[in-house]
Amino acid sequence: MADELQMSPQMEQIHGEIKDNFRAxxxxxxxxxxxxxSNRQGKQLEELTGKMRECxxxxxxxxxEIKDEEARNPPEVNRRLNDEKQSLIKELNSYVALRKTYMNTVGNKKLELFDMGAGGSEPTAEENVQVASSMTNQELVDAGHKTMDxxxxxxxxxxxxxxxTVEVGxxxxxTLKGQTEQMGRIVNDLDTIQFSIKKASQLVKEIGRQVATDKCIMLFLFLIVCGVIAIIIVKIVNPSNKDIRDIPGLAPPAPTRRLLYLGDRVGDFE
Structure with a gap:
């Protein structure tokens, strides 16, 4: 029984002593x-009373011991140990009721009545003698039955x-399992968010580098256009400047003087 209940060595020893006393x-x-x-019967009852006190x-x-081991044992083991304790109490109370029955038949001085109930103070030996003396055999049996009930x-x-307790446990x-799973999901979400932030940072850096490159290209094109416009303006303003080559696609300025000369000749023909 002790092995089935998974008792500690100390609990096994106490349980064994209780069982030995019950056999006695x-x-x-x-x-x-x-x-x-009757005198020998009274002495025998005194010895049995001492064993019941020991029990x-x-x-x-x-x-x-059950309460000390309660935190380390599973709920099922604690439940079975408490059931075993209640079984021991019930068995002891059956001997208490039997002792009360024999006390009524013995004419010697009665000893303290034994009660396993909790909460109240135990009566003195003198009070128990008076109570036991005033009770009949049937009343003692009924009292024992009441105690057992x-x-x-x-x-x-x-x-x-x-x-x-088991239900609450x-x-x-x-609840703890659900909270653990929820914490796991939160950790996974945080990892995903951290990865997304890292990728977004890399993307922003790449976009920044691309924008910087595009700005350099635009600036370079703007300088080229400005240079071309400047050359065109200079060429138009000072067409005789030989330091500036003709711009491809741009016709040279019309020779004004030659047109005037030709115009004069036309007048002569008229």
């Missing part, structure tokens, strides 16, 4: 029926708490 309690109550002397202490230690209810409440795991 079972054997002890069987022996009471064979004992005829109660061990169960509390077992519960502390309360224990069953506590077990059910614990199961509900465990189920709610599952929802948390799903």
């Amino acid at each position: 309690l079972a054997n002890g109550f069987q022996k009471i029926d064979k004992i005829k002397d 109660k202490r061990l169960i509390k230690e077992f519960d502390r 309360e224990t069953d209810q506590a077990i059910e409440r614990s199961k509900k708490v465990v189920e709610q 599952t929802q948390t795991a799903v």
Whole structure:
């Protein structure tokens, strides 16, 4: 059972001691029926009461170990360990109810009644003696049954708490998984954006270099056009300037003087 529950070595030791005490309690109550002397029966009940106190202490230690290991164990393991703890409590309460039954039949001084319930203060030995003395055998049995019912209810409440804890843990795991996937997508988007920014920067640099080249070409063409225009203007203004060659496609200026000479000759013919 300890291996199936995946207990720590300390928890296995405590669990084993509890089981040993339970076997001793079972054997002890069987022996009471064979004992005829009431004094010996009372001593036997005292020994069994001591073992029940020891079981109660061990169960509390077992519960502390479960809480210490809770953060390191999966939810399913914690649930099974808590179920095992409740099973131990239920078994111990059955011996408590059986002890109450035998206490009513024994005429010796009654000892402290044992109760595993949490929250209230435990009654003193004198108060338990008075209560046990005033109760009938059937009332003691009914009280034991009531204690077992309360224990069953506590077990059910614990199961509900465990189920709610497991459900919350599952929802948390799903939420964390979704957030992890979302973070992964965000990282991928950031990588894509960074790559796009890098490509855009390279493209802007290339466009800048191309624009600078185009400006140089335009400036060079503008200078050529200005030079051509200047040559044309100079040629028109001073056609006799031999330092400037004729521009291809541009006719030389008309010889004004020769036209006048020809005009005079035409007049002579008239």
